[in-house]
Amino acid sequence: MSREILKKFKAISASIAENQRKDKQALWQQGEDLLKELRHKRYLRKMPLEMLNVDYYCLLPIIDYFLCEKINSGNIPSPIENEKNSNWMTESSFCFLNVRACGKNPQSAGDLINAAKLLLSLRVESIHLAPFFSCDLSIIYNINSHETIDETIINRDFLDNGMNGVEQLQFLVAFTHLIGKKIGFDLEPHTSQFSRVAIQDPSLFRWLQLDKDKNRLINGLSQEEILEPALQQLIYIQVKKIRDDVLSTYGLDKLEYTIKSSKAPEERPDREQCIKNAHEKIVTELKNSGIWTIPSHTWGGAGLPRFTHFNHYQDYPEFEYISIQGEDHKDHAFGVLTPFRFYDGLPINESPTSNSQISLNAETIDYFANIITKVRKWYPFDFVRFDFVDHVFDLPTTSTSDGCETPKSDRLTPGLLKYVINKIRSDNGINIGTIAERMGNNIDQYASCGFDLILGDDFLHDLHEIPEDKPEKINLEKTLNISMQLGKANVEQGKRASICYTIDTHDRENSLFKLPPILGKGIYGIALRHFVSRFGSAGFGQRPKYEIIGNQDGTEGLYSAIRYGRPIQWRSNKELNEIYHNIEDVFDELQDDYIRVAKIQDVVSYFHYVVCWKLVANNFTIVAVSNTSPYRSFCDIAVYPDFEYVKAIRLEPYFKVREEVDRLVINSLLPMHSMLFLLKTSHSIDQD
Numbered sequence: 001m002s003r004e005i006l007k008k009f010k011a012i013s014a015s016i017a018e019n020q021r022k023d024k025q026a027l028w029q030q031g032e033d034l035l036k037e038l039r040h041k042r043y044l045r046k047m048p049l050e051m052l053n054v055d056y057y058c059l060l061p062i063i064d065y066f067l068c069e070k071i072n073s074g075n076i077p078s079p080i081e082n083e084k085n086s087n088w089m090t091e092s093s094f095c096f097l098n099v100r101a102c103g104k105n106p107q108s109a110g111d112l113i114n115a116a117k118l119l120l121s122l123r124v125e126s127i128h129l130a131p132f133f134s135c136d137l138s139i140i141y142n143i144n145s146h147e148t149i150d151e152t153i154i155n156r157d158f159l160d161n162g163m164n165g166v167e168q169l170q171f172l173v174a175f176t177h178l179i180g181k182k183i184g185f186d187l188e189p190h191t192s193q194f195s196r197v198a199i200q201d202p203s204l205f206r207w208l209q210l211d212k213d214k215n216r217l218i219n220g221l222s223q224e225e226i227l228e229p230a231l232q233q234l235i236y237i238q239v240k241k242i243r244d245d246v247l248s249t250y251g252l253d254k255l256e257y258t259i260k261s262s263k264a265p266e267e268r269p270d271r272e273q274c275i276k277n278a279h280e281k282i283v284t285e286l287k288n289s290g291i292w293t294i295p296s297h298t299w300g301g302a303g304l305p306r307f308t309h310f311n312h313y314q315d316y317p318e319f320e321y322i323s324i325q326g327e328d329h330k331d332h333a334f335g336v337l338t339p340f341r342f343y344d345g346l347p348i349n350e351s352p353t354s355n356s357q358i359s360l361n362a363e364t365i366d367y368f369a370n371i372i373t374k375v376r377k378w379y380p381f382d383f384v385r386f387d388f389v390d391h392v393f394d395l396p397t398t399s400t401s402d403g404c405e406t407p408k409s410d411r412l413t414p415g416l417l418k419y420v421i422n423k424i425r426s427d428n429g430i431n432i433g434t435i436a437e438r439m440g441n442n443i444d445q446y447a448s449c450g451f452d453l454i455l456g457d458d459f460l461h462d463l464h465e466i467p468e469d470k471p472e473k474i475n476l477e478k479t480l481n482i483s484m485q486l487g488k489a490n491v492e493q494g495k496r497a498s499i500c501y502t503i504d505t506h507d508r509e510n511s512l513f514k515l516p517p518i519l520g521k522g523i524y525g526i527a528l529r530h531f532v533s534r535f536g537s538a539g540f541g542q543r544p545k546y547e548i549i550g551n552q553d554g555t556e557g558l559y560s561a562i563r564y565g566r567p568i569q570w571r572s573n574k575e576l577n578e579i580y581h582n583i584e585d586v587f588d589e590l591q592d593d594y595i596r597v598a599k600i601q602d603v604v605s606y607f608h609y610v611v612c613w614k615l616v617a618n619n620f621t622i623v624a625v626s627n628t629s630p631y632r633s634f635c636d637i638a639v640y641p642d643f644e645y646v647k648a649i650r651l652e653p654y655f656k657v658r659e660e661v662d663r664l665v666i667n668s669l670l671p672m673h674s675m676l677f678l679l680k681t682s683h684s685i686d687q688d
Contacts, residue, residue: 002076002174006063009113009171012161013056024057031058034120035065042180043584044120047553047577049570051117052104056157059117066178076177079125080382080431089383089433089452090490090498091596092182093545095122096506098130099153099172100140101561101568102549109567112168113155116175123584124547126182128385128435130506130562132169136192138565141387142336143188144195144279146371147256151272152565166378173379184383184433187371189412190337193293194283196255198338202239204364206304206341209235210290210317214310218290223307223348235291242285250278292317293338298329299391301409303347305333322349324408332512339410340364352406365416369423376428383433384424386451389417390438393445414449421450435500441482444489447497453544456499459508460515463528464609464628476611476628479536480603487541487599500546501533509559517556521630523576524672526551527654528626530580531674534587535624535653538598538615553577579654586653586676594620602640607632610669612639621645623677627669637666645679652676 017024034054037044044051070076080088102110102118112132119127132153134145149165158168176183191197191205198205208226209218217226225231247253255275286292297305298321305319321329342365345358352358372384392414405415412420425432436446438454446454461467463476473481482499490496503526504518518526533545548558554573560566587595598615605611609629615622625639643664650666651658653676664677 002170002177003067005167005170005174006067006076006178008163008167009056009158009175010060010063012158012163013060015161016157017055017057022055022057027055027057028061030055031061034058035061038062038120039065043123043581045581046121047570047572047574048102048118048121048549048555049104049553049572051121052102052110052114054117056113062120063175063178070178076174078177078380078382079180079182080433083431085430086383086425086433086452087496088182088431089435090496090544091542092126092433093124094126094128094435094500094547095124095551096128096130096546096548096558098140098506098549098558098561099132100130100150100565101558103567106567106569109152109565111153111155112149112165112172113158115153116172118549119176119179119181122549122552123581124181124545126184126383127176128546129172129183129185129381131186131188134196136195137336138563139336140562141186141188142192144192144197145256146197146374148196148275169379173381177380182382182433184381184385184435185375185379186385186387187368188387189342189368190296190334190339190388193295193336193338194286195338196279198293199239199243199279199282199286200255201367202236203232204340204367205338206294207232207235207239208292208294208307208317209238210292210310212290214290214312214317217307223304227304227344229344238289238291239286242289243282246278246282246285250274250281252278255279255282287315295319296334296337296339296388297321297409297411298323298332298334300324300394301329301411302349302351303408304349304410306348320349324351340368342368342410342412342416343407346407346410351408356406358406360416365420366423369420370427372424372432373427383435383452385435385437386412386417387437388412389436390440392417393442414445417451418449425450439502439505441499443486443497443499447495452497454499455505455546456502456543458529459502459504459518460513462521462628462630463532463626464630474605474608474611474628476532476536476626477603477605479532480600480611480613483537483541483543483600485541486537486543487539490540496540498541498543501536501543503529503533503545503547504551505546506548506558506562509557518551519554519556519571521672523554523573523579524670525630526554526576527579527583528628528672528674530583531626531653534583535595535615535622535674535676536600536613538595538600541600542596552580582656583653585656586651590622590678593617594622598622604640606637606639607634610634610637614640619681621679621681623664623679624674625666625669625676626674627671629671631671633671634669635667637669639664639666639677643679645681647680649678650675651678 099110099115131140133143134148134150136142136144154165211218300323302324305321308318308320310317321333323329405413407413434451435453436451439457461475467478508515537543554571554576557568561568594617598617601614601616603613610627612625648661650661
């Protein structure tokens with residue numbers, strides 16, 4: 001299928017160029033020039049906005065070249081096709097890409113076709129694709145479907161020429177694999193309140209019904225009573241009847257612009273709008289009948305949130321959110337999301353105990369685990385990031401007499417996560433990678449569930465600041481120590497797992513974190529984080545770099561793009577983009593032969609802010625030095641004065657300036673700048 005999609009892309013690109021009377025010969029030559037750079041470097045040294053402005057037709061020589069490389073393959077193989085397990089995740093690097101955010105200008109959303117161009121200039125091996133299914137309230141994580149592609153990210157030029165949203169996403173995945181990158185997506189343990197998923201299969205969720213005046217639950221029932229299975233069944237019946245009546249009126253059989261009916265635009269041009277109208281009508285009917293799903297509880301929430309009253313002014317029910325510690329967590333609530341009904345019997349705003357009558361819902365759990373299998377039949381993703389699992393180990397579970405976990409809230413438990421991951425791998429292959437959305441460092445706990453990676457918490461802290469748990473060190477030293485601990489644990493356990501070095505995340509601007517924009521420390525603040533992401537770990541303790549789209553050129557605003565549907569505004573900072581590529585060039589030069597097999601040793605600091613460390617491999621040592629101060633320069637820094645070596649090259653990684661030197665001395669180190677010494681040594685070390 002992927003070869004056919006690429007062939008279709010080529011035909012449509014040619015048709016668009018002809019219809020717009022473009023000079024195809026000139027565009028082909030531009031594509032040949034891009035290909036020449038790609039063949040030489042395997043990447044394009046351009047800024048994201050430059051790539052977005054490349055004509056579709058210019059990609060044709062690139063596609064032809066890479067297709068010839070894979071001439072013996074029926075489909076375009078994934079780069080993980082021959083991997084025996086998911087260890088490849090710990091040796092990869094990642095960029096979070098929100099397609100909708102990546103428009104060419106602030107007035108236009110990005111799309112699946114143009115997003116493919118960005119991949120050619122990103123210095124990562126894997127793409128973490130933000131949610132792409134239809135969503136509500138313009139919030140991309142507020143998904144309402146597991147089949148329908150969000151209309152805002154569908155390229156209209158290609159849609160008008162017969163390539164629908166399903167095929168456009170297939171193109172993006174195929175193109176990603178064609179150029180040798182992996183690609184993954186998010187799995188959400190919730191949907192939007194009145195999602196197509198919830199309406200199509202109401203038994204996967206929990207529901208309430210209000211009386212006619214909406215001031216209380218129907219017939220004066222308590223929330224505990226209405227959650228009893230028999231009463232839930234009555235609500236399911238009502239939801240299905242309302243759904244079926246409306247679908248019949250609109251001449252539809254289901255609420256999805258489905259994968260199976262991907263040629264529907266040609267067969268029935270109004271089908272997409274017809275489904276949207278039907279969905280809106282069903283939601284209106286449900287609200288008029290007082291039927292609502294119960295929203296997700298908060299981080300640290302106890303049991304399920306409690307319905308308190310109906311907000312007649314804004315037309316939605318209000319809930320009380322009490323934490324395990326008895327605190328009011330309403331300010332942290334995700335009121336627009338509804339969780340899958342993984343369990344029955346959860347109490348309201350109270351923690352269950354081992355004596356609580358909690359039961360698992362096998363149907364819901366299997367539906368959740370099978371989402372990935374169903375999606376991968378059409379889009380062969382290589383890894384999955386589990387969203388909303390950041391605090392599963394912060395919510396202590398108790399065990400029942402039969403050894404099962406008793407959940408503390410509506411969230412997934414560690415045991416349930418382990419079951420889901422095992423099922424995913426049994427159905428899709430043991431090489432499928434997994435990332436947990438965990439902004440912490442407890443990889444041992446998440447690895448016990450089957451996760452390869454967690455996100456890490458590095459983006460939450462400035463490198464020069466002092467962590468609360470180790471007041472004698474600064475955060476960069478803590479980062480290096482994490483790598484050393486990871487290396488030791490991975491060798492001892494024989495199973496690789498790691499913590500991403502997170503340069504930034506799309507959640508940075510979330511009010512919960514109270515973080516300034518990453519550009520607040522200037523381009524060298526970002527450059528320093530890029531440097532540490534590549535040279536702050538090594539060997540069995542190597543930490544995958546995790547960046548987001550925009551980190552390459554100083555662009556910000558990704559949280560607003562996700563939360564409010566606003567496209568980001570490209571900063572196109574040429575100096576930062578050059579530094580980004582220079583650091584990656586140096587890393588590429590040293591990665592395979594040295595960093596991948598090295599150990600971090602001998603971390604020392606000078607003047608509090610300047611941190612030095614060694615990356616030691618056989619007969620070769622890399623000395624890295626970083627000035628973490630945002631304001632102070634330091635002069636005449638002599639590092640490791642007693643260290644013996646045969647030859648030394650001093651390398652300025654931001655600008656790739658190198659020279660042979662007699663001593664390990666830095667004459668001047670500017671704020672947030674870094675330096676490398678490449679040392680040929682006379683001794684060897686044993687590698688684990």
